[in-house]
Amino acid sequence: GQQLNQSPQSMFIQEGEDVSMNCTSSSIFNTWLWYKQEPGEGPVLLIALYKAGELTSNGRLTAQFGITRKDSFLNISASIPSDVGIYFCAGEDFNFGNEKLTFGTGTRLTIIP
């Protein structure tokens, strides 16, 4: 099935560093979402974006909905150990009135002590 292109695949950073990851699609989406998944758990919603060009923050997290509606980025400032996990972007396609989400391939964030 289709998955969005997410980069980088993995990141190894030191605590306190800023993180940036992005997501691109060949299709237009009406909503972009960013999720975080930790081992043994389901994805947890971090940020939702509803308008092209929208820039939204949630604490140390900032995300933007690309103007073309085909891309989005997520930034994490001043990383801390609890930021470790896999980050997924997801685009919402509400054709036919359903809530189908198309997820990215994920970015695995590791913090080096």
Place this chain on the structure above:
Amino acid sequence: DAGVTQSPTHLIKTRGQHVTLRCSPISGHKSVSWYQQVLGQGPQFIFQYYEKEERGRGNFPDRFSARQFPNYSSELNVNALLLGDSALYLCASSSPEGTGLLIDGELFFGEGSRLTVL
């Protein structure tokens, strides 16, 4: 308040067998979606049900089926299991109020049922 609950959390089956996975949505949520997450990949959409009716179906074979009950809980059934069906199966609930749109991005996931097919 309880979140999305799924059962069983882990199970092992052999090829050709059948499996039923269960999901209870957050109280008040009327929509349930199912996703398959193969190791190392993002979740893939399988089904969405709203008010007991199928609203959407992903690119999965007919061996996959689901239903939603009057209390909004849901079952995912997979027949004739293949090795490639080994994955984490995630259930998510939401309250789209009939618009089909996410409201505040509120799609809440359970912890998943990890299926291993031998």
